[in-house]
Amino acid sequence: MKLTLETKAAWVGAALVVALMGVVGSIQHRYIARDVKTLLQAQQAALAESVADSLGDKVELYRGVLELSATPIDAALLSDEPRLRRFLTRATGLQALFEGTFVVSPSGDVLLSEPRRGDGRPINVADRDYFVGAMRTGQVSLSAPVMSRVRNQAAVLMAAPLRARDGSFLGVLGGGIEIERDNLLGRLGALPVGRTGHYEIVTRGGTPVYVAHPDRALLLQPERGGYGAGDIVTRKAVRNTDWELRAVLPAWEVEAPIQQAQRRLLLQLTLLGGAMAALAWLAMHRLLRPLTALHQAMRAWRASPDAPLRLQTTLRDERGDLAREFEAMVKEWRQRQAEVAAVSDASPLGLFRAGVDGAITYANDAYLRMHGLPPAGPGAPGLWMAPDQRDAALASWREAAQRREGVRSVRCVQHGDRRATLSLRCAPLVVDGRLEGFVGTVEDITERAAADERLKAVNAIFDATTDYVVQARLDGHLIYMNPAARRAARIGPHDAVGHRHFSEFHPVSVRERFAAEILPHVRQHGVWVGETAVIDGSGREAVASHIVLGHRGSDGRLSHFSAMLRDVSGERATQQEQRRQAATLRSVTEAIPAMVAAVGHDGRYRFVNSAFERWHGVSRDKVIGRTVREVFGDAEHRRHEAWVERVLAGESVRYEAGDAGPQAQRHLLINLVPLRLDDASIDGYVSVGYDISEHKEHAARLEALSRTDALTGVLNRAGLQHRLDKLLQDRRCGQLALLYIDLDHFKPVNDQHGHQAGDTLLRQFAQRIQALVRPTDSVARLGGDEFAILLSHLREPGNADRVAGKVVEAAQRPFDIDGLRLRVGASVGVVLAAVEEGARPDATALIAQADAMLYQAKRAGRGRHMLAASTWSELA
Numbered sequence: 001m002k003l004t005l006e007t008k009a010a011w012v013g014a015a016l017v018v019a020l021m022g023v024v025g026s027i028q029h030r031y032i033a034r035d036v037k038t039l040l041q042a043q044q045a046a047l048a049e050s051v052a053d054s055l056g057d058k059v060e061l062y063r064g065v066l067e068l069s070a071t072p073i074d075a076a077l078l079s080d081e082p083r084l085r086r087f088l089t090r091a092t093g094l095q096a097l098f099e100g101t102f103v104v105s106p107s108g109d110v111l112l113s114e115p116r117r118g119d120g121r122p123i124n125v126a127d128r129d130y131f132v133g134a135m136r137t138g139q140v141s142l143s144a145p146v147m148s149r150v151r152n153q154a155a156v157l158m159a160a161p162l163r164a165r166d167g168s169f170l171g172v173l174g175g176g177i178e179i180e181r182d183n184l185l186g187r188l189g190a191l192p193v194g195r196t197g198h199y200e201i202v203t204r205g206g207t208p209v210y211v212a213h214p215d216r217a218l219l220l221q222p223e224r225g226g227y228g229a230g231d232i233v234t235r236k237a238v239r240n241t242d243w244e245l246r247a248v249l250p251a252w253e254v255e256a257p258i259q260q261a262q263r264r265l266l267l268q269l270t271l272l273g274g275a276m277a278a279l280a281w282l283a284m285h286r287l288l289r290p291l292t293a294l295h296q297a298m299r300a301w302r303a304s305p306d307a308p309l310r311l312q313t314t315l316r317d318e319r320g321d322l323a324r325e326f327e328a329m330v331k332e333w334r335q336r337q338a339e340v341a342a343v344s345d346a347s348p349l350g351l352f353r354a355g356v357d358g359a360i361t362y363a364n365d366a367y368l369r370m371h372g373l374p375p376a377g378p379g380a381p382g383l384w385m386a387p388d389q390r391d392a393a394l395a396s397w398r399e400a401a402q403r404r405e406g407v408r409s410v411r412c413v414q415h416g417d418r419r420a421t422l423s424l425r426c427a428p429l430v431v432d433g434r435l436e437g438f439v440g441t442v443e444d445i446t447e448r449a450a451a452d453e454r455l456k457a458v459n460a461i462f463d464a465t466t467d468y469v470v471q472a473r474l475d476g477h478l479i480y481m482n483p484a485a486r487r488a489a490r491i492g493p494h495d496a497v498g499h500r501h502f503s504e505f506h507p508v509s510v511r512e513r514f515a516a517e518i519l520p521h522v523r524q525h526g527v528w529v530g531e532t533a534v535i536d537g538s539g540r541e542a543v544a545s546h547i548v549l550g551h552r553g554s555d556g557r558l559s560h561f562s563a564m565l566r567d568v569s570g571e572r573a574t575q576q577e578q579r580r581q582a583a584t585l586r587s588v589t590e591a592i593p594a595m596v597a598a599v600g601h602d603g604r605y606r607f608v609n610s611a612f613e614r615w616h617g618v619s620r621d622k623v624i625g626r627t628v629r630e631v632f633g634d635a636e637h638r639r640h641e642a643w644v645e646r647v648l649a650g651e652s653v654r655y656e657a658g659d660a661g662p663q664a665q666r667h668l669l670i671n672l673v674p675l676r677l678d679d680a681s682i683d684g685y686v687s688v689g690y691d692i693s694e695h696k697e698h699a700a701r702l703e704a705l706s707r708t709d710a711l712t713g714v715l716n717r718a719g720l721q722h723r724l725d726k727l728l729q730d731r732r733c734g735q736l737a738l739l740y741i742d743l744d745h746f747k748p749v750n751d752q753h754g755h756q757a758g759d760t761l762l763r764q765f766a767q768r769i770q771a772l773v774r775p776t777d778s779v780a781r782l783g784g785d786e787f788a789i790l791l792s793h794l795r796e797p798g799n800a801d802r803v804a805g806k807v808v809e810a811a812q813r814p815f816d817i818d819g820l821r822l823r824v825g826a827s828v829g830v831v832l833a834a835v836e837e838g839a840r841p842d843a844t845a846l847i848a849q850a851d852a853m854l855y856q857a858k859r860a861g862r863g864r865h866m867l868a869a870s871t872w873s874e875l876a
């Protein structure tokens with residue numbers, strides 16, 4: 001059960017009162033108990049003393065009376081029994097005080113007793129304590145208590161010595177005293193001490209016995225002792241006796257008032273405590289009512305932090321102070337909340353707070369913006385992350401929370417077209433050792449990640465490049481050297497370079513140039529590009545392509561610079577070699593009688609020699625960098641296009657080009673050779689053109705001669721064969737006829753008129769048959785006196801027959817040779833053929849048939865022609 005503060009205050013008030021009063025009561029109780037006991041003891045002591053004194057006085061009285069009574073008794077009286085008896089009976093004091101009296105002789109014999117004893121037997125008391133005491137001390141002696149036989153009561157015997165005038169011992173006068181008689185103890189034994197206490201008289205000595213006790217059964221019984229622990233026992237000696245008077249008050253009677261006082265006190269405390277509790281409750285309830293109101297206000301404020309506060313701020317005590325302080329605190333809190341909200345919303349960092357289940361309970365504008373969420377707020381749990389991502393993220397968060405550590409992660413989010421890279425830092429929110437949730441920041445590192453990537457790439461380039469990359473402060477001390485620079489300078493990969501100066505790696509001239517030229521240029525323009533020299537770790541000096549970049553600080557002043565150097569010694573040597581080779585090549589190309597041009601893979605001229613310029617009539621300035629089409633037009637481009645394609649495909653080609661250039665009727669032999677790079681790729685081609693016009697003419701002449709019969713000037717056998725082959729390949733040829741001619745009886749000409757005459761005849765015959773045919777027909781001398789005529793484009797087969805007849809006729813006409821009229825004849829074999837689609841006659845077969853027809857004409861008697869009977873198609 002929850003106790004309210006009022007109830008607690010009531011309980012505490014009551015408890016305090018009870019405790020206070022308990023303490024007081026306890027002290028009181030202790031003092032009361034002590035005082036009561038002391039008082040009771042004092043009262044009891046006074047009473048006991050009074051009783052003991054009274055008893056002593058009474059015994060004194062008995063002694064005095066007995067002693068006084070004994071004085072008159074002398075020897076005479078002792079010897080006169082009747083007088084003695086009368087004396088005893090008349091002695092009023094004895095009669096009043098003693099139950100009986102007796103006289104004893106010095107030897108202890110009882111001489112008489114009053115009243116008389118019934119049995120009359122002699123009694124000797126010489127051994128009795130009272131007799132012995134009186135005889136020895138000469139004083140009154142008291143016996144130990146004894147039980148009276150007569151009245152069954154405790155009694156004592158008192159004896160007074162009897163003395164003669166000379167002081168001799170005459171015996172004793174004795175008297176019996178009942179202890180409980182009125183004039184001795186009276187009702188002392190029955191008198192209570194307090195309400196339940198009692199008096200008792202105990203003898204002193206070795207074996208104490210009760211002389212008086214309320215319990216008569218104990219009379220003359222040995223003392224039991226054994227009083228209770230809290231009993232008050234007061235002891236007083238009784239004068240003239242060996243008795244001790246004891247007043248005994250039992251403990252329970254002693255404690256009874258104390259216990260009663262305790263009970264009363266407890267009751268009082270209980271009542272008082274209850275009353276105090278009620279009063280405290282009421283008082284606290286009233287006093288704490290503003291606190292209750294403050295509590296309600298706090299709860300209302302927690303439920304709705306922006307709602308107005310209802311507080312009692314007018315009270316002029318601590319409650320008012322508390323309310324006012326709380327009001328001020330809330331106002332301050334609201335102010336800080338507004339500040340925090342404003343700061344967090346203004347923050348470029350995304351801020352968030354999430355519950356233990358990962359649901360976002362707060363997110364600032366930057367967070368929402370980065371996640372592409374509207375500024376209204378995250379709303380539902382999990383809105384910030386896909387469930388699968390959330391579970392994994394939560395698992396890692398909780399694991400980190402157990403280690404009391406934060407966690408970092410990078411995630412990508414896509415909203416709209418934008419893909420953003422976000423860096424998330426999350427830390428557990430632990431309050432009093434309990435995980436209450438997570439807080440974290442989110443940073444959009446898209447640009448930075450990209451920049452990091454670029455920087456990584458740049459660093460990778462710096463690491464991988466063979467160029468030297470160096471950074472130095474303005475005083476020239478190095479900040480950074482890339483691996484290539486370190487290798488060149490023989491500095492270990494991890495050795496410090498801060499103490500090295502850039503000038504160590506350059507000759508003096510470069511250092512001077514740096515101060516005079518490079519640094520001022522960098523200050524003004526930010527960058528300097530040029531060529532310097534570097535000295536490597538072995539002391540070798542090399543030409544370097546050198547770029548110096550200046551870096552400026554935020555104040556715009558030059559802070560440090562970077563330098564990129566490349567050892568270009570090899571390149572320079574290569575370039576020189578290339579220049580030398582180019583010069584050599586130029587000389588060579590100028591020296592050879594050919595047109596040389598180099599064309600790049602883009603079809604543009606890179607180089608032409610002087611022969612090229614002369615041949616084409618253009619200066620190289622108009623050619624270099626342009627294409628064939630641009631320089632020589634479309635037609636020229638198309639003439640060479642196919643060959644160029646082949647050479648660019650990697651084939652070396654050679655072809656002739658006639659009628660090229662302004663010098664018409666000239667011929668060129670062109671060699672195109674691909675320009676191969678080291679990797680075998682084709683970078684263009686080299687064209688070498690030779691002027692073969694004269695060579696062509698010469699060859700043509702030689703060819704013509706090789707096909708001409710030297711004697712007659714008509715075609716020879718090869719010429720005929722060539723012409724026949726061409727005709728048979730020409731589909732426009734149509735019908736053709738081959739006439740084989742052999743002179744009849746030619747041999748006698750030679751034999752009779754000499755070989756010369758024969759030659760002349762042959763020449764004349766050739767002229768005659770040449771005149772018979774059209775210019776497009778061919779006349780040939782096959783050898784000796786054999787001729788042939790090849791007729792093409794025959795409109796009809798009969799034309800061949802007619803020509804053959806004319807040949808026979810022409811041969812039969814006489815030949816005028818050196819004044820002689822010589823006669824020969826001719827036999828002709830004719831064969832016809834037609835060149836048609838799908839039918840191309842075989843030249844060898846045609847010749848064989850023509851020859852066969854000639855043979856038949858000869859066999860038939862000469863001077864005739866024989867036409868092959870075959871049809872056109874059969875001839876085919």
Ligand SMILES: Nc1nc2c(ncn2[C@@H]2O[C@H](COP(=O)(O)OP(=O)(O)OP(=O)(O)O)[C@@H](O)[C@H]2O)c(=O)[nH]1
Nearest residue numbers: 743744745746747748750754755756758759784785
């Ligand atoms: N003058 C001259 N005679 C030649 C030439 N070539 C060959 N002859 C001769 O021509 C003659 C040809 O022989 P044939 O055709 O058998 O003589 P033929 O008298 O005409 O006999 P048939 O044809 O049977 O009538 C031979 O005597 C050859 O020596 C030449 O170039 N000039």
